[in-house]
Amino acid sequence: MKIPLFPLDVVLFPGAPLPLHIFEDRYKEMVTSCIERQMPFGVVRAQSEGLAVVGCTAQIVTVLQQYADGRMDILCEGGERFEIELLDTSQAYLQAEVDRFLDLGEESSREERAQCTALHLEVMELIGLNDNQASPRNLAIDLDAPVSFTLAWTLPADLNFKQELLVTRSDAERTAKLLAFYNAILPKLRRGAQTSRASGRNGHVM
Known part of the structure:
Protein backbone atom coordinates (compact mmCIF):
# COMPACT_ATOMS: atom_id res chain seq x y z
CA MET A 1 0.00 0.00 0.00
CA LYS A 2 1.40 3.41 -1.00
CA ILE A 3 0.40 6.53 0.95
CA PRO A 4 1.59 10.14 1.14
CA LEU A 5 3.71 10.93 4.20
CA PHE A 6 3.60 14.00 6.43
CA PRO A 7 6.69 14.09 8.69
CA LEU A 8 5.90 16.00 11.88
CA ASP A 9 7.38 16.51 15.32
CA VAL A 10 4.51 14.54 16.80
CA VAL A 11 3.46 10.95 17.50
CA LEU A 12 -0.08 10.23 16.28
CA PHE A 13 -2.08 7.39 17.86
CA PRO A 14 -5.14 5.55 16.50
CA GLY A 15 -8.28 7.47 17.40
CA ALA A 16 -6.43 10.64 18.41
CA PRO A 17 -7.49 14.02 16.98
CA LEU A 18 -4.88 15.99 15.03
CA PRO A 19 -5.58 19.61 14.01
CA LEU A 20 -3.20 20.88 11.33
CA HIS A 21 -2.52 24.18 9.58
CA ILE A 22 -1.43 23.41 6.02
CA PHE A 23 0.67 26.16 4.43
CA GLU A 24 3.50 24.61 2.38
CA ASP A 25 2.68 24.19 -1.32
CA ARG A 26 3.67 20.52 -1.37
CA TYR A 27 1.39 19.70 1.55
CA LYS A 28 -1.46 21.79 0.17
CA GLU A 29 -1.15 19.61 -2.94
CA MET A 30 -0.99 16.45 -0.83
CA VAL A 31 -4.00 17.29 1.33
CA THR A 32 -6.07 18.40 -1.68
CA SER A 33 -5.31 15.08 -3.36
CA CYS A 34 -6.24 13.14 -0.21
CA ILE A 35 -9.55 15.01 0.05
CA GLU A 36 -10.41 14.43 -3.60
CA ARG A 37 -9.51 10.72 -3.41
CA GLN A 38 -10.95 10.28 0.10
CA MET A 39 -7.75 8.65 1.27
CA PRO A 40 -5.60 9.10 4.38
CA PHE A 41 -2.01 10.23 4.60
CA GLY A 42 0.63 8.90 6.96
CA VAL A 43 2.00 10.84 9.90
CA VAL A 44 5.54 9.86 10.89
CA ARG A 45 7.71 11.42 13.54
CA ALA A 46 10.51 13.54 12.09
CA GLN A 47 13.66 12.98 14.14
CA SER A 48 17.14 14.50 13.89
CA GLU A 49 18.47 11.14 12.70
CA GLY A 50 15.68 10.72 10.13
CA LEU A 51 12.09 9.50 9.96
CA ALA A 52 10.63 7.04 12.40
CA VAL A 53 9.92 3.70 10.77
CA VAL A 54 6.49 3.30 12.39
CA GLY A 55 3.73 5.87 11.97
CA CYS A 56 -0.06 6.18 11.92
CA THR A 57 -2.46 7.07 9.13
CA ALA A 58 -4.43 10.30 9.47
CA GLN A 59 -7.94 10.50 8.04
CA ILE A 60 -9.12 14.03 7.21
CA VAL A 61 -12.35 14.51 9.17
CA THR A 62 -13.16 18.04 8.06
CA VAL A 63 -11.68 21.19 6.56
CA LEU A 64 -12.12 23.78 9.29
CA GLN A 65 -11.10 26.77 7.18
CA GLN A 66 -9.85 27.41 3.66
CA TYR A 67 -7.86 30.56 2.91
CA ALA A 68 -7.69 32.51 -0.36
CA ASP A 69 -4.02 31.60 -0.85
CA GLY A 70 -4.72 27.87 -0.59
CA ARG A 71 -3.74 27.45 3.04
CA MET A 72 -6.18 25.43 5.12
CA ASP A 73 -6.94 24.32 8.65
CA ILE A 74 -7.95 20.68 8.84
CA LEU A 75 -8.96 18.27 11.56
CA CYS A 76 -7.68 14.70 11.23
CA GLU A 77 -8.08 11.52 13.24
CA GLY A 78 -5.51 8.80 13.75
CA GLY A 79 -6.33 5.58 11.93
CA GLU A 80 -4.09 2.54 11.49
CA ARG A 81 -0.46 2.05 12.42
CA PHE A 82 1.99 1.18 9.68
CA GLU A 83 5.63 0.35 9.09
CA ILE A 84 7.52 2.01 6.25
CA GLU A 85 8.91 -0.46 3.74
CA LEU A 86 10.11 1.81 0.91
CA LEU A 87 10.26 5.59 0.47
CA ASP A 88 9.18 7.24 -2.79
CA THR A 89 10.49 10.75 -3.61
CA SER A 90 8.98 11.02 -7.10
CA GLN A 91 6.41 13.63 -6.02
CA ALA A 92 6.80 17.05 -4.42
CA TYR A 93 5.76 15.40 -1.15
CA LEU A 94 7.13 12.18 0.28
CA GLN A 95 5.32 8.88 -0.27
CA ALA A 96 5.98 5.39 1.01
CA MET A 124 -3.51 15.21 34.83
CA GLU A 125 -4.92 16.64 38.05
CA LEU A 126 -1.50 17.15 39.63
CA ILE A 127 0.04 18.88 36.63
CA GLY A 128 -3.01 21.10 36.16
CA LEU A 129 -4.34 19.77 32.86
CA ASN A 130 -7.88 19.11 34.01
CA ASP A 131 -9.31 21.78 31.73
CA ASN A 132 -7.89 20.45 28.48
CA GLN A 133 -8.74 17.44 26.32
CA ALA A 134 -7.18 15.11 28.90
CA SER A 135 -9.65 16.04 31.62
CA PRO A 136 -11.96 13.37 33.06
CA ARG A 137 -15.01 14.95 31.48
CA ASN A 138 -13.44 15.03 28.00
CA LEU A 139 -11.82 11.59 27.84
CA ALA A 140 -14.11 8.90 26.42
CA ILE A 141 -13.06 5.85 28.41
CA ASP A 142 -14.63 2.42 27.96
CA LEU A 143 -12.97 -0.02 30.32
CA ASP A 144 -14.46 -2.95 28.42
CA ALA A 145 -12.06 -2.17 25.56
CA PRO A 146 -8.35 -1.28 25.43
CA VAL A 147 -7.64 2.25 26.67
CA SER A 148 -3.88 2.50 26.14
CA PHE A 149 -4.05 4.55 22.93
CA THR A 150 -6.70 6.88 24.37
CA LEU A 151 -4.47 7.59 27.36
CA ALA A 152 -1.24 7.70 25.38
CA TRP A 153 -2.15 10.64 23.14
CA THR A 154 -2.87 12.90 26.14
CA LEU A 155 0.17 11.68 28.06
CA PRO A 156 2.59 14.36 29.36
CA ALA A 157 5.62 12.39 28.18
CA ASP A 158 8.47 12.89 25.74
CA LEU A 159 8.08 11.79 22.15
CA ASN A 160 10.61 8.96 22.48
CA PHE A 161 8.35 7.23 25.00
CA LYS A 162 5.26 7.93 22.90
CA GLN A 163 6.97 6.43 19.86
CA GLU A 164 7.82 3.39 21.96
CA LEU A 165 4.14 3.01 22.84
CA LEU A 166 3.12 3.37 19.20
CA VAL A 167 5.53 0.64 18.11
CA THR A 168 4.43 -1.80 20.84
CA ARG A 169 2.24 -4.53 19.34
CA SER A 170 0.53 -5.74 22.49
CA ASP A 171 -2.11 -3.83 24.44
CA ALA A 172 -1.11 -5.66 27.62
CA GLU A 173 2.53 -4.65 27.17
CA ARG A 174 1.59 -1.06 26.27
CA THR A 175 -0.64 -0.80 29.35
CA ALA A 176 2.17 -2.17 31.52
CA LYS A 177 4.52 0.50 30.15
CA LEU A 178 1.96 3.18 30.95
CA LEU A 179 1.52 1.88 34.50
CA ALA A 180 5.29 1.90 35.00
CA PHE A 181 5.46 5.48 33.70
CA TYR A 182 2.70 6.70 36.04
CA ASN A 183 4.19 4.92 39.05
CA ALA A 184 7.58 6.47 38.30
CA ILE A 185 6.42 10.09 38.08
CA LEU A 186 3.55 10.17 40.57
CA PRO A 187 5.62 10.13 43.81
CA LYS A 188 7.42 13.31 42.70
CA LEU A 189 4.18 14.96 41.57
CA ARG A 190 2.48 14.09 44.85
CA ARG A 191 5.37 15.50 46.88
CA GLY A 192 5.27 18.67 44.82
CA ALA A 193 1.54 19.06 45.41
CA GLN A 194 1.97 18.55 49.16
CA THR A 195 4.76 21.16 49.25
CA SER A 196 2.58 23.65 47.38
CA ARG A 197 -0.33 23.10 49.76
CA ALA A 198 1.96 23.47 52.78
CA SER A 199 3.53 26.70 51.53
CA GLY A 200 0.07 28.03 50.70
CA ARG A 201 -0.93 27.64 54.35
CA ASN A 202 2.08 29.62 55.62
CA GLY A 203 0.97 32.75 57.45
CA HIS A 204 -2.65 31.61 57.71
CA VAL A 205 -4.44 30.83 60.95
CA MET A 206 -5.42 27.15 60.98
Missing part, protein backbone atom coordinates in the same frame (compact mmCIF):
# COMPACT_ATOMS: atom_id res chain seq x y z
CA GLU A 97 5.07 1.78 0.56
CA VAL A 98 3.81 0.73 3.98
CA ASP A 99 2.57 -2.36 5.78
CA ARG A 100 -0.32 -1.77 8.15
CA PHE A 101 -0.40 -3.77 11.36
CA LEU A 102 -2.55 -4.43 14.41
CA ASP A 103 -1.78 -5.67 17.91
CA LEU A 104 -0.79 -9.31 18.05
CA GLY A 105 -0.30 -9.88 21.78
CA GLU A 106 -2.74 -10.15 24.65
CA GLU A 107 -5.11 -7.42 25.73
CA SER A 108 -4.91 -5.85 29.15
CA SER A 109 -7.40 -6.86 31.83
CA ARG A 110 -10.27 -4.61 32.85
CA GLU A 111 -8.61 -4.17 36.26
CA GLU A 112 -5.38 -2.99 34.62
CA ARG A 113 -7.31 -0.55 32.42
CA ALA A 114 -9.13 0.87 35.43
CA GLN A 115 -5.88 1.26 37.36
CA CYS A 116 -4.16 2.86 34.38
CA THR A 117 -7.02 5.32 33.85
CA ALA A 118 -7.13 6.30 37.53
CA LEU A 119 -3.39 6.99 37.60
CA HIS A 120 -3.58 8.91 34.33
CA LEU A 121 -6.29 11.19 35.67
CA GLU A 122 -4.35 11.74 38.89
CA VAL A 123 -1.33 12.81 36.83
